[in-house]
Amino acid sequence: MKSLSLLALAAMSALAADDSDLERITVVGRAQSLYRVDDGELATGTPTPLARTPQSLQILPQALIEDQAALQITDLYRSISGVSQNAYSAVTFRGFRQDEIRYDGVRGDPFNGFAIPQLFGIAQVQVLKGPSAALYGAGEPGGLINYVTKQPGYERDNRLQLRLGNDDFAGLGLELSGPLTTDAGQRYRLGLYQDHQNPYRFNTDDRNRILDAGYAVDFGDSTLTLQWRHIDQHLGGARLRGIPADSQGNFLADRRWNANEASDVQQLKADVLQARLDHDFNAWLSGQLTLRYFENSELQRYHEPASMTDSDGDGLADWTERQYRDQERNTQAASVTGRLVAELGDHTLLLGADGYRQEEGFHYQRANKADGVLGLSYGDPQYGVTDPVEYRLHLITDSDTRALRYGLSLQDQWRLTPAWDITGSLRLDGFNDRVLDRKSGEAQQHDDSGFSYRLGSTYRLSDRLHPYLSWSTGFVPQAPGNQLAAKGGPFEPEQSRQWEAGLRSYWLDGAINLNLAAYRIVRRNILQTDPQDTDKLQALGKVRSQGLEMDLLGDLSDNWVLNLSYAYNDTRVLEASSGISRAFGDRFANAPRHQLGLWTRYDISAWDSAIAFGADHVSEQVNQEGQRIKAYTVFDASWQSRWRAWLVQLNLKNLFDKTYAVSGLIDRTGQFAGEHRRLYLTASYRF
Template identity: 50%
Template sequence: MTLRTTLMMMQACGALVFSTVIFAENAANNITQDSYLNDGDNKIKDGSNIELQTLQVQGRALSYYKEDEAALATRTSTPIDKTPQSVQVVTEALIEDQAARQITDLYRSISGMSQNNVSTVTLRGFSQDEVLYDGLKGDPFGDFSIPQLFTIEQIQVLKGPSGAAYGAGEPGGVINYVTKKPAYEQKNTLKVSAGNKDFLSGSIESSGPANEDASQRYRLGIYSDGQDSYRNNVEEENRIIDLGYAWDIDENNTLTVQYTDIHQYISGARLRGIPTDDDGNFLADTSWNNNEKSDFQELDAQVFQTRLDHSINSWLDSNFSVRYFNNTETQKYHESKGLNATDSDKVKREFRDQVRSREGITLVGNLIAELGDHTVLVGSDYFHQKNDFLYDKTTKGVAELSLSNPVYGQDDTSAYDMVPQTNESTTTDQIGLYIQDQWKVTDQLDLLAGARIDRIEEKYDGYKIKTGTTKANYKDTGYSTRLGATYRINDNWKPYTSFSTGFVPQGAVDQQKSADGSLFDPEKSQQIEVGIRSYWLNNKLNVNLAAYHINRENILQDDPGDDNYLVSIGKIRSQGMELDVLADITSRWVANVSYAYNDVKVKEAADGVYFANTPYHQLGLWSRYDFPSIDSSIAFGADYVSQQKNRDDQTVKPYTVYDMSWQTRYEDWKFQLNIKNLFDKEYAVSGFTKNIGSFVGERRRVYISAAYDF
């Protein structure tokens, strides 16, 4: 489907929604404007403080999906309009509207982000797999388990290199999950949900004061779900326990402590793709799965986090945070090894037994000084992580699987003759020092300058069947900078520009593959970004436009003269633009639109792998209309992703999917119906390799939920 066709379909659906809501509004015309603008005994004349019960916000519907302030980009509480780099925030309201249970449900609402491999994403043309929680490193979900959103209040995305604030990381950006904290006001919610494919979930959340003056507060959250899948043999279970405690020790000190326990079990997984031809056509029904029902992926994780906020005096504040996590991810699964050379209906398979264990701790301390027109940040962070990986596999006695008529259960997996492949341990230590100045030069002009130095050490001790036992130790230093400016021409036009850099250290094992014994420099990246944030129609329309150019270099490649060695000659350029629109179409109708254009080119050492899952065009829409007379709302969503390529240069077809939702309130109850993939489209969200195929998008899912506040 072409972009033009998709836009026409979106317009047609939009017209349908518009006609529907106009009809409903006329049917409810017994609600006059005066009564609608009534706030108790006082009539509101200008509508500026309208309270829409469905929205539960004051003011325009636009504020429902818009966040004005975020600390992700600067580590200080900063208005987004004064942040000289693209920052996007997915609010709790938008998460609830879309009935999003995991991050993959929200890609349409983040411009420039699309699915890559299992739980990783592509952001501004680069694979992005590292995330933050409350600005701290330590991902409890690891490499292959998809983050769940039960404990999450917001999702924040900083686009482009983030080295000056957070150290080593991919140049596409960084994703930050803001967790739910203990609340000052009591709120208790019991929620149950059901859907097709035997989906069933239940949760309870309670948060509020623990004593009379609310100086001590608590949070308790318990979540559990289970569901089947359109894919053969797949069942999924999630269970999360989330606890929190906050204490205002005195007027200058607040301590917050959190603990989260996570369990995820997926049978018939690690869930891979379906083989395609070179044009992107599936070679099997989208229910096909190369995994047996006895295959599984299981994650157990625990997270402990604490933060102390301390006000030293009227101009100097500090905060100190600790995050500890550990997780174990066990996988036993069949992996596709490509089509049989003599029978194209049969897929060759191998069986893999893998265990990944991770343990890490992050320490962060910041001093924030308000010195007249300067906000100065000085801080340091330390990150320690140990990864253990144990991997056995076999191809002997593993039955092939038909694409047209798969017969499962042919093998006794316990009888497989497993061959040890990998037994390795990698320990990483990173300490960073950073300084930043936010300077209010005039009422219109704000400047930002930041610099950071990181010292990184990686130790590797392990066995691989191809290389035998290896021990390696690598130390390096990385530098990152950022310069930026925002300018307020007036209340309607707020342009900005920035230059930022980042780096990724080379692995300790890769350092052993230098032909002359010298160390490889870290991968380096730099971005130039210009943008403008604009407001129209009395702040009913917010349009953000950003253009960027990113260079990434020092990428390791096989030595053309001897493939036993590596050379640091790779260079990639990514450039594009992003358009994000939030609009109050009427006082009851709000729309959220995100569009991104991205062009990635390998400038040196051409290698098709870097083009994988980098669509030129992405377009996401979410639009909601409220019916105050019946305390309800209806919403419509669309997601378009243009053609992509997998790692073997096979086509991944473009796709468009549509969603809808209905939400209504009755006294203390909220009922919600969500339909995802409204027209039950068969499509691939991304590609991997020719052997493994393309990852299948979710077919039509219907969810209904009831939440009770007490």
């Protein structure tokens, strides 16, 4: 039916036109108009068609984010092959935990590692698979997530959004954007977002507030864009650990169970400033300079599970002793990133340089059972029996760290023929870190340098088939705070290498886009929590990840779009450094072998409405001590209708209210529980 309709449209247009006025008619389906992005610059640093990009890159546009009612990145993992939820803001990326995040391609994540980035003010989520060090410097080898922020617009675009849901959820968003002058040479953006909810876990109470402002001005061949973002996040009853489970992954407590008291809190306050200058020197040379600065404070006061105790002798743990942890981090960071791009015939040259400096103060006190901290039952938890104000706190860490990163990169995109491209990237990275342990008086300094490179090639066999091949390496210095002797340091930098082969294909006149990728990554010196002492870290000798990924985006009919992702991954410990526990054998923690994500939408044109359905399957995993984490499958559904300037949308997540865990750390801290059934009703008005 689709082919017949396309032929009919083409015939009608031909009959209606004079011979001298014939032109090609391209019919764009729902997938192409809603979710498909054909160009991106994250993988190469220059605007490049994905078909000519020698590395796996996925781009999730705003339409997909809004259709799935995604409030934070965890809501989108089903649409990213090879990515699953780990702990807090971290994800498992091609088998490896990573939390490396960029904004507009530059360093400076204000959310740290325990607060999950929110999607308000984000236009796209870009996901680059595999090592990216040859272009972006030190980073995790599994991949890189880049958030593209919304910019001041050339045309007026104002929107008011109200969202309500169960768990007392209420959210309000206001976005204003448009020209300040008649020629749109000056533009602005203002954004305000606020939400509140009482999640299903005991004692939890979440609040988010984001203020967003931007100003852009064109002058001559230059554009200057200034942005400011303020974040205020309050998570009551956090830092939220998991649900205790037995060796087979069965929860030993109700999924609402929480080791934290109502007075516990994880609180983040941050301000971000960014300035970007784009300039065209002439027809073949352009440049970009970005300055980014943020400062934040993160307060964590929470109860930590300290044991798994079988109090009644029935063979199952039913009680945990607890610690109380009082932690405060204060961070200031600044980055400068510059690029020059030269279009020289068949060569596109990129010269990049960047520097990043981060200073962090960390103060950590702790109380144990002997200091007045009471344990908690799994089956009948009694909260509010003691007051943390009465605990006897002991200083564990009082440190100041300074991390300095700098790098210089060179890349050549060489078009050998109209069908054949070769991309070569080379980068020199250096770091200089200082750590002062105020408690012991110990001071350390670590500096080193290393090269990273990537060599890739794409070839257009036909309009349908675009294979590619790449080889890349990575270099990652350990975080300064992890180099302290109290953490088990110092540790050698991480090193990684990857080969990847892929095929991008386009079928039915481009209505179906199918991408395939195979990869193998070898990574050395990965740090993991020591199961015997969670204040310390251990370095694994060598870990290997290999797998296959498939992404399909297409139009099943004129009104029906399908987004399907599948990934197979096998990650194993090949060599363990001296003293590393191998209780879990050679399987790597939180690395599922199979993942399947589905999102499909059908437009009901007569009603100006759409229905959608989603599914997310993650296969069995193990935690760092080898405890089984069960496989799970959850389903979502949505309905949306438009009326004039209004859009009303109903999203139902975890349709069948499945109880499941997404990942685990060590046994006594439990397995991180997935979200229960959520209902969101959204009303948006554009003006």
